[in-house]
Amino acid sequence: MESGDLLLVEQVEDGVLRLTLNDQTRRNALSDDMMRCLREALDRAASDTDVRVIVLAANGPAFCAGHDLKEITRARQSSDRGRAFFENTMASCSGLMQAIVNNPKPVIAEVGGVATAAGCQLVASCDLAYASPAAHFATPGVHIGLFCSTPMVALSRNVSNKAAMEMLLTGELIDAEQAAGIGLVNRVMSEDELSAYTTGIALTVASKSSMTLETGKKAFYRQLEMPLAEAYEYTSTIMVENLLKRDAEEGINAFIEKRPPQWSDD
CATH class of the missing domain: 3.90.226.10 (2-enoyl-CoA Hydratase; Chain A, domain 1)
Structure with a gap:
């Protein structure tokens, strides 16, 4: 067609x-x-x-x-x-x-x-x-x-x-x-x-990590409907889980080492 x-x-x-x-x-x-x-x-x-x-x-x-x-x-x-x-x-x-x-x-x-x-x-x-x-x-x-x-x-x-x-x-x-x-x-x-x-x-x-984008987009829309304290509690949990991901470790290391990150998308 x-x-x-x-x-x-x-x-x-x-x-x-x-x-x-x-x-x-x-x-x-x-x-x-x-x-x-x-x-x-x-x-x-x-x-x-x-x-x-x-x-x-x-x-x-x-x-x-x-x-x-x-x-x-x-x-x-x-x-x-x-x-x-x-x-x-x-x-x-x-x-x-x-x-x-x-x-x-x-x-x-x-x-x-x-x-x-x-x-x-x-x-x-x-x-x-x-x-x-x-x-x-x-x-x-x-x-x-x-x-x-x-x-x-x-x-x-x-x-x-x-x-x-x-x-x-x-x-x-x-x-x-x-x-x-x-x-x-x-x-x-x-x-x-x-x-x-x-x-x-x-x-x-x-060009960003797809894991990071997915995490952030989901959290953005979910926290919008929450009261302030609940939103901070929820997003704090999300940040901790995000920090434990491989791409967050790679991204932070790349920033410190002044090099482009190599994303694995997980």
Whole structure:
């Protein structure tokens, strides 16, 4: 099958897996098929030792338009008015977002277009995000009588309450600079520089010990939900276990000896 016929294009180079959404006719919507493709690719990458970092990108003017509203509308024709389909769609989407957060590999969003509703949720779920000026973001469900409740979960964990509520209550687009200002994306750069910059960040991260990255990513998200004292107790335990790992010993020795570390990833 030609890459142009694929919903999701996968490329691996120098430890970086690039997953490119490629359903331009539907503005890269998170249809059932797209969510399945993404979930399967993420699950494979989680255990693939050739993959150290994952980049999510997209072809076309839209990064991701959220759920496929035509698919949702067709489901209303069923005897249950679409309830079973809606439940399955929300479960699939929630599982996909958690697969990004729980993936042992860092996941970076490269956003060169519009990301709305569940597409904005997709960006917010990634560990890092970089955007071009062409990127715009919105949780526009209120315009169609459907509050963006599930996108709210990822959004509210990345930006302040008032910034999140403004997006959710107005449904209006914000530009890339605004998104960077509220912490939804890390940085904005020109369209010509975006891919190279994101790849550079991915390669920098990929050069680290995969054991260390997995340990840190897991601990970061877990401690966020803990009270302060519990978080310090948990992360202190993680630090002790980390110090006992071979890569921590190698990294510290390499620093003292002023040489590049040689990671064994354990």
